[in-house]
Amino acid sequence: MLSKGNCIVGQSGGPTVAINASLSGVLQGVLESDSYNSVYGMVNGIEGLLQGKYLNLSETFATRESLDTLSVTPAMFLGSCRFKLPHYEVAPEVYEILFKFFTTHNITSVFYIGGNDSMDTVLKLSSYAEANHFPIRIIGIPKTIDNDLPMTDHTPGFGSAAKFIATTMLEIAHDTYIYNIPSVTIVEIMGRNAGWLTASASLASTAYSTAPDLIYLPEVPFSLEQFANDVRALQHERKNIIVAVSEGIKDADGNYISATGTSVDAFGHKQLCGAGKALENYLKEHIGCKVRSVELNVTQRCAAHVGSKRDIDESIQIGKAGVQAALDGDTATMMCYNRISDAPYKIEIVSHAIDGIANKEKVIPRAWINEAGNDVTEEMITYLRPLIEGETSIGYANGLPIYCDITHLHSKHFFEHLEEN
Secondary structure, three states, X not given: OOOOEEEEEEEOOOOOOOHHHHHHHHHHHHHHHOOEEEEEEEOOHHHHHHOOOEEEHHHHOOOHHHHHHHHOOOOOOOOOOOOOXXXXXXXXXXXXHHHHHHHHOOEEEEEEEEOHHHHHHHHHHHHHHHHOOOOOEEEEEEOOOOOOOOOOOOOOOHHHHHHXXXXXXXXXXHHHHOXXXXXXXXXXXXXXXXXXXXXXXXXXXXXXXXXXXEEEOOOOOOOHHHHHHHHHHHHOOOOEEEEEEEOOOEOOOOOEOOEEEEEEOOOOOEEEOOHHHHHHHHHHHHOOOEEEEEEOHHHHOOOHHHOEHHHHHHHHHHHHHHHHHHHOOOOOEEXXXXXXXXXXXXXXXXXXXXXXXXXXXXXXXXXXEOOOOOOEOHHHHHHHHHHHOOEOOOOEEOOEEOOOOOHHHOXXXXXXXXXXX
């Protein structure tokens, strides 16, 4: 056991409905354990900490009411970054800054909440700590709407995004069916190499609506010609056709349908845009009917007003579990959900070594996609359905949701004051 000291928590990557619930879980776990003096928060993740940006969260969240509000606040209270931590052999000075901070502030545990690239940060920090004999626990807490982290049944944030997508798809169906003219509506959904989010659109299907009628995922090679044939075949059965498509669909040669030029982000990921528009233009040329494309874009990430209660509850639990894991002596691990059963739905939270998770990706099993590659199977729906269950309780004022104040993320005065102190 480590001596009682302080801990620090950071968030990075893309925002979700549930990442602040995991932050709330960490804070609740710390309070309940009474094993740390203070909890600090990195502002803008590991990059912000390198710039000296941090908060004392023990002072900010001192009441149960404040923690409850944090749990239903979307995106990241602490802010995020897209910073690729270099290997310590390449840039030892970066690690010297970070670990000097940990030593100066008596940090005995680090909790980092994020997705694939964030787990790479956990791996590198853990490796440096081990190589240099720093007595510090470093725990990864998963987050990503993409649901593509390995070893965990699903990821915090995915259930709420899936609920939003399914709800939006059903509402689009209601919008589309009112017109007595043939039409095709294409809904583009996030997902670079893994189609979990797009697959969740399948949950929108009801006794009166077949939408989405076609589902295309990155896991199966995409053909424009076959796509047009699929649409033509359905036109003999129904007037309005609704299609769910992942932004990352690729042709048989592995080329993204929506890739634009050679632009890449800080992690070398190809910049994607316009899969839905590309398919819209193709159908307009080859199919004689009204065609429209809808890109959900960032709206699917932080729609807290239609969040999944199960997602929020589990995200709090996994944050708490991360604290307990650190107190039990774990380090260089990520907390994971292990599904025990579908009906009744039951999970347990366990930890897995970070080197088996970082820089790896979980995609949809081919068996969960139909043979034609244009829909999902019942196994997929069985997996998805429990994750969107339950509705969150959000307070309102003047007709708008009550969320945490995030002035510190955009106030120049705040950081000037921080530097003075």
